[in-house]
Amino acid sequence: xxxxxxxxxxxxxxxxxxxKRHGLCMVRGRExxxxxxxxxxIIEALRPKPSGILVGRLTTPAVRYALPGSRLYELAVxxxxxxxxxxxxxxxxxAKAREEQRELAAESKRQEAAQKRAAKAAQQxxxxxxxxxxxxxxxxxxxxxxxxxxxxxxxxGE
Numbered sequence: 502x503x504x505x506x507x508x509x510x511x512x513x514x515x516x517x518x519x520x521k522r523h524g525l526c527m528v529r530g531r532e533x534x535x536x537x538x539x540x541x542x543i544i545e546a547l548r549p550k551p552s553g554i555l556v557g558r559l560t561t562p563a564v565r566y567a568l569p570g571s572r573l574y575e576l577a578v579x580x581x582x583x584x585x586x587x588x589x590x591x592x593x594x595x596a597k598a599r600e601e602q603r604e605l606a607a608e609s610k611r612q613e614a615a616q617k618r619a620a621k622a623a624q625q626x627x628x629x630x631x632x633x634x635x636x637x638x639x640x641x642x643x644x645x646x647x648x649x650x651x652x653x654x655x656x657x658g659e
Contacts, residue, residue, distance in 0.1 A: 505535045509543070519543055 506516045517533050520526035525542040527534040629649050633641070 502533055502535060505540050508540065516543070519547065 502513060502516070506513045509516060511519075517526070520533070520535065520539065520543055521528070523543065523546045525535075525539040525546065527536075527539075632646060632650055632653070636642075
């Protein structure tokens with residue numbers, strides 16, 4: 502078997518698979534044996550079959566259909582086309598539903614952002630209250646008041 506695999510430049514396993522598929526080997530348990538005729542048969546079995554019309558004798562197909570054309574169409578093609586049309590319609594419905602969901606999600610995000618901006622604008626006073634420079638309480642001097650004090654000192658009271 503190793504000689505046959507080397508001769509064909511295949512792996513042992515690949516050679517065994519092809520030989521078993523075409524019935525071109527002798528199997529005894531785990532042992533697989535080839536004859537020269539088996540190797541030649543493997544080579545012939547794997548050659549591509551000629552596809553030309555003039556090659557070999559012309560044969561007729563083994564099965565003939567006695568159905569008229571419209572009946573054959575109804576039995577073979579029409580159900581497939583109907584299935585395809587149903588699937589396409591379903592895909593379109595799902596795509597439309599997904600698009601609507603995306604639009605609703607985007608709209609809700611826009612509304613949430615607008616509400617946050619409105620809440621933030623309502624919290625911030627439009628004109629800052631005047632600072633009490635004499636207040637020494639540490640709780641009075643928040644970060645916002647400290648920024649306001651720095652802005653007044655650096656910017657000239659703006």
